[in-house]
Amino acid sequence: MTxxxxxxxxxxxxxxxxxxxxxxxxxxVFAGQLGTFIFFLTAIVxxxxxxxxxxxxxxxxxxxxxxxxxxxIVPFLIYDATVLTFFQLLFSLALCITWVMYSTRTQSAEKxxxxxxxxxxNQTFIxxxxxxxxxxxxxxxxxxxxxxSKRFLVSVxxxx
Numbered sequence: 001m002t003x004x005x006x007x008x009x010x011x012x013x014x015x016x017x018x019x020x021x022x023x024x025x026x027x028x029v030f031a032g033q034l035g036t037f038i039f040f041l042t043a044i045v046x047x048x049x050x051x052x053x054x055x056x057x058x059x060x061x062x063x064x065x066x067x068x069x070x071x072x073i074v075p076f077l078i079y080d081a082t083v084l085t086f087f088q089l090l091f092s093l094a095l096c097i098t099w100v101m102y103s104t105r106t107q108s109a110e111k112x113x114x115x116x117x118x119x120x121x122n123q124t125f126i127x128x129x130x131x132x133x134x135x136x137x138x139x140x141x142x143x144x145x146x147x148x149s150k151r152f153l154v155s156v157x158x159x160x
Contacts, residue, residue, distance in 0.1 A: 013050045020046065033085070037076040040092060044069065044099075051103055058103055065099040097123050 023039050044066070051058070058066070072092045076085075101123050 009050070009053055013046075016046050016050075033076045033080065036085075036089065037073055040073040040076070040096075044096070047100065056103060059105075062099060062102040065095065065102050069095040069099050094120060
């Protein structure tokens with residue numbers, strides 16, 4: 001397996017993702033509907049900007065999925081929390097995964113069909129966990145130098 005080479009763009013996006021995780025708990029879990037809207041909007045905009053920076057051009061399908069995703073978060077602004085809000089949150093998360101799938105062109109079928117369920121499962125569970133091997137190789141290669149070991153130690157202390 002070829003180790004992943006992390007550039008400055010990926011490092012900045014990783015920091016943004018950590019901040020988005022904090023936003024998720026602060027805004028979505030504790031702040032209610034407006035917080036959910038702010039979280040989704042921030043996550044969508046930061047992901048879109050990252051994709052533009054790394055030259056991952058959007059296509060018609062990804063713009064369509066993005067439009068539907070943006071429309072799906074608007075009800076969080078309009079309505080108070082209801083029982084259906086949880087299902088709307090799951091729907092919006094699934095749409096977000098679908099948008100990224102179409103943007104990165106990793107779907108298994110060109111036309112929308114029953115395969116989208118398999119694609120959604122693949123993008124949610126298989127792809128993220130398939131990258132773990134590369135994480136350990138990258139950490140191992142980074143620990144070979146004194147400077148890399150020091151950065152790793154500072155990162156671990158920062159997480160604790």
